[in-house]
Amino acid sequence: MAQTEVQCDPGSRPELWQGAVEWTAVDDGWQPWRLLPEEEPYAYAPELYARARAGAGVRFVADVTAERLEIELSGASEDHKPVDILVDGELVSRQPVAERTVATLELAAPGRVEVWLPHAGECRVHGLRLIGPSATATPATPRTRWVTYGSSITQASASPGPSQTWPALVARNLDWDLTCLGFGGQCHLDHAVRTTIDQLEADIVSLCLGINIQGGGTFNPRTLPGQLSSFVRGVRRSHPQAPILVISPIISPAREDTPNAAGLSLSQIRELVTRVVTDLVEAGDDKLHLVNGHEIFGADDLAMLPDGLHPDGDGYALMAERLAPKLSAIAPVS
Incomplete structure (x- = not known):
């Protein structure tokens, strides 16, 4: 029987891709963005936008019938991570991404296929092809849409693969x-x-x-509460019915009681985050919730914090295990 080749790149089949805010055509490929690209000239934050071009959480998701899958990627920086391919929720392939990489997978039967792009380092998609006598790809059914914002701990660069960051693990667990x-x-x-x-x-x-606010000395004791309040209230205005969970910092022993250049220790920042969220809840936001970061990763978990700041792979799995029920408990019923 003649083979069919179905193109499923972000330009041909955008409905099969999740997790990117936007895609732009670059050379002979597609660049995922996790921030609005049109805001870059006005952000004055090149480091932020470099991270925004990494594929953390960006993935192909479809119900696939094919004999073979091929995805062609290129790494645009030296610190890129691998690409993960899952079938029916199980990790079946993890391949490193070099300057130009074609990752392939033979598919034994129809199933749900996920291809998670590298979670660190800029990465571009040059093609995704399904090959077989009657190759097809059907979009995943709509699910609860979750947006999570944070630092390298949320990007989870130290996790072994993109499908094993704590946000990816939570999303996979809760579908x-x-x-x-x-x-x-x-x-x-x-x-x-x-x-x-x-x-x-x-x-x-x-x-x-x-x-990062503590590490960078971004705000001082006078300016931080107002900035936190403004940010959270802004998210509330744009999403008036969505539950919002604010997570204060997880433990970082060297920073807990040591003031930064702006005069704030990590424990003080945790207290200010708590104060701001508590004030907003008392002012009437009954869909705003708070979790103390020490409940998610605390003093008993330091063996999984090798550099004193970032959890290792087991630590990220533990964070996912603890955060999933807290997020699920406040999520709207679908």
Whole structure:
């Protein structure tokens, strides 16, 4: 029987791709963006936008009938991570991505196929092809749309693969449609992030706030509460019915009681996050929720915090295990 080749790249079949805010054509491929590209000239944050071109949480998801899948990728930076391919929820292939890589998978039977792009390092998609006598790809059914924002801990660069970051693990466990706005070293309440969240469709939003603010000395004790309040209230205005979960910083022993250049220790930032969220809830936002980061990753978990800041793969799995029920408990009933 003659073989059929079905093109499923982001340009040909955008409905089969999830997790990207936007795609742009670049050379002979497609660049995923996790922030609105038109905001880049006005963000004055090249490091933030470099992270926004990494594919954390970006994936192909479809019910596939084919004998073979091929995806062609290129890594545009030296720190890119591997690509993961899952079939019916099981990881079946993990391949490194070089300057130009073709990852292939033989498919034994029809099933749900997910291809998770590298979660760190800029990456471009040059093609995704399904090959077989009657190759088809059907979009996944609509699911709860979850937007999560945070730092390198949310981007989870130290996880072994893109399908094993804590947001990916939560989304896979709950069968949610993830948009991951985790940006290593760049979680500073930027307007470009707020503008992006404003324009995304979201059934639930989570915000993991504080660690980069402490590390970068972004705000001082006078300016931080107002910035936190403005950011959260802005998300609420654009998503009036969505539950919002604010997660204060997980543990980082060296930073807990050591003031930064702006005069704030991590424990003080955690207290300010708690104060702001509590004030907003008391002012009437009954869909706003708070989780203390120590409940998600605390003093008993330090063996999984090798650099004193970032969990390892087991640590991210633990975070997912603890966060999934908290997110599920406040999510709207689908």
